[in-house]
Amino acid sequence: MSTETNGTETNGTGTNGTGPRIVIVTGGSRGLGAGIVASYLASGDRVAACARSVTPEVEAWREQYPDHFLFAPADLSSSADAKAFVDAVIDRWDRVDVLINNAGVARDGILGMASDEDIDVVVDLNIKGTLYMSRLVSRRMLARRSGSIVNISSIVGRSGYRGLGVYSATKAALDGLTRSMARELGSRGITVNGIAPGYLRTEMSHGLDEGQMDQIVRRTPAGRLGDPDDIARVCQFLTDPRNDYLTGQVIVVDGGLTS
Ligand SMILES: NC(=O)c1ccc[n+]([C@@H]2O[C@H](COP(=O)([O-])OP(=O)(O)OC[C@H]3O[C@@H](n4cnc5c(N)ncnc54)[C@H](OP(=O)(O)O)[C@@H]3O)[C@@H](O)[C@H]2O)c1
Numbered sequence: 001m002s003t004e005t006n007g008t009e010t011n012g013t014g015t016n017g018t019g020p021r022i023v024i025v026t027g028g029s030r031g032l033g034a035g036i037v038a039s040y041l042a043s044g045d046r047v048a049a050c051a052r053s054v055t056p057e058v059e060a061w062r063e064q065y066p067d068h069f070l071f072a073p074a075d076l077s078s079s080a081d082a083k084a085f086v087d088a089v090i091d092r093w094d095r096v097d098v099l100i101n102n103a104g105v106a107r108d109g110i111l112g113m114a115s116d117e118d119i120d121v122v123v124d125l126n127i128k129g130t131l132y133m134s135r136l137v138s139r140r141m142l143a144r145r146s147g148s149i150v151n152i153s154s155i156v157g158r159s160g161y162r163g164l165g166v167y168s169a170t171k172a173a174l175d176g177l178t179r180s181m182a183r184e185l186g187s188r189g190i191t192v193n194g195i196a197p198g199y200l201r202t203e204m205s206h207g208l209d210e211g212q213m214d215q216i217v218r219r220t221p222a223g224r225l226g227d228p229d230d231i232a233r234v235c236q237f238l239t240d241p242r243n244d245y246l247t248g249q250v251i252v253v254d255g256g257l258t259s
Contacts, residue, residue, distance in 0.1 A: 021045045021067070021239075022093045022218050024086075027075055029055040029141060031202035032152065035228020036100055036235055040212070041065055043236065048089040050074040051103065065073025076129030088134040095144060097220045099137045100150045101130045101174075106167040108207045123165050126170035130177065138185060145189045148239040151178050152231070153196040155254050171196070175250050182248030191247040193238045198254025200226040222255030 027033040027210045028049025040047045041061065048070040049058070058253040061069040072088045074081040089096060104126050107118040134149060141147030143201045156164050157171030185192060199205055199216050205225070206214070217224060234253050237243060252258060 002242060005091065021097040021219055022089065022095055023047045023100065023239075024089060024133075024137065025100045025102055026128035027131070029058050030054065030236060031204060032197070032200055032228045033100075033102040033220055035128050035213060036102060036232045037061065037069075039229070039236060040098075040231035041068060044068075045098075046070075046086075046093055048072070048092070050076065050085045061132075065127040076133060077124035077129075078134045082129065082132035082136060086133070086140075086251070087212050090140065091167045096137050096140050099141075099147070099149045100152065101132060101133055101150065101237055103129060104152065104154075104167075104170075104204075105208065106164060106204055108163050110163055111165040114166060118207070122170055124164045126167070127173050130174060134177070138181065142188055142198075146181055147190045148241075149181065149185075149190065149192045150235050150238050151175075151192070151194040153178070153194045153250055154256050155196050155198050157196060158252075159258055172245075178250055186247055189244070191244055195231055195234050195238070196250050196252045196254070197231050198226050198252075198257045199212045200228065200230070200231070216257070220255040220257045221259065222254065226253065226255060 013114065021223055023045045025033050025037050025047060028037040030052035031077050033049065037047050037049050048074050052073060052075050054071065054073070070089065070092055071242050072085045072192045074085040105122055106202045107114070107122055109118065130151060131252065136165040138149065151174045153174045154171040156168045157175055175194055230255055234251055238246065
């Protein structure tokens with residue numbers, strides 16, 4: 001993995017009254033992750049994002065926030081890449097206050113037709129990548145006795161979805177991880193929560209055809225698909241240091257679809 005950093009330090013001020021937080025967003029190059037990165041940059045925090053490739057959004061943030069934004073290419077299904085990414089963040093800012101485990105991948109198709117590679121790609125990123133990042137970052141948070149972790153799950157981890165068996169299994173696994181980590185870390189001032197979004201307008205949902213999309217919208221009380229902003233606002237809430245009594249929960253944000 002190579003590391004790319006920008007600019008020099010300044011003292012910004014976050015909206016939480018305690019100064020800028022150091023926030024990691026995995027898969028922060030597009031889709032939901034990009035919405036979450038934009039939200040924390042807008043609240044004055046310092047944001048480190050990773051993904052396998054650079055996008056126009058990443059290029060724009062490098063220009064606009066040279067002191068507050070760091071991007072490092074990383075394939076999080078590799079433990080070595082995860083470590084190099086976290087090391088780059090620590091080199092630059094010396095701590096991590098917030099970890100948003102957002103990077104995830106889905107492969108469509110019924111389980112009976114899935115290849116070993118289909119299973120490995122989804123399990124290696126969604127479960128193992130999240131475990132690698134959470135292990136590395138929680139060690140740092142334990143030393144400081146503070147921090148917040150949010151795991152991006154999915155409603156299909158609870159409800160299931162035809163053709164998304166492997167993906168659904170990984171998201172259900174993340175919900176178990178969220179509850180276990182909350183129990184392990186609660187007494188050390190670290191909160192761990194999950195968000196289970198419904199269907200969002202991102203590249204990942206392009207696998208759904210028009211008919212499936214229309215059906216989802218018809219069945220959603222809010223009458224629309226979700227936007228990254230809908231989820232980013234909940235991330236901000238869950239990682240607000242004032243909300244330190246809220247841990248071990250997986251919040252469903254789906255416009256009422258599964259209510
Ligand atoms: N879209 C939905 O309807 C929906 C619903 C519920 C939950 N979610 C969850 O929300 C999260 C974000 O989804 P999205 O819709 O924003 O997906 P997306 O548009 O496909 O973006 C995925 C992000 O993860 C990165 N990524 C993929 N493979 C990676 C790897 N091996 N290592 C590091 N980064 C990697 C991607 O960049 P690169 O490809 O360049 O690496 C990209 O930044 C996922 O956890 C997903 O399961 C999505």
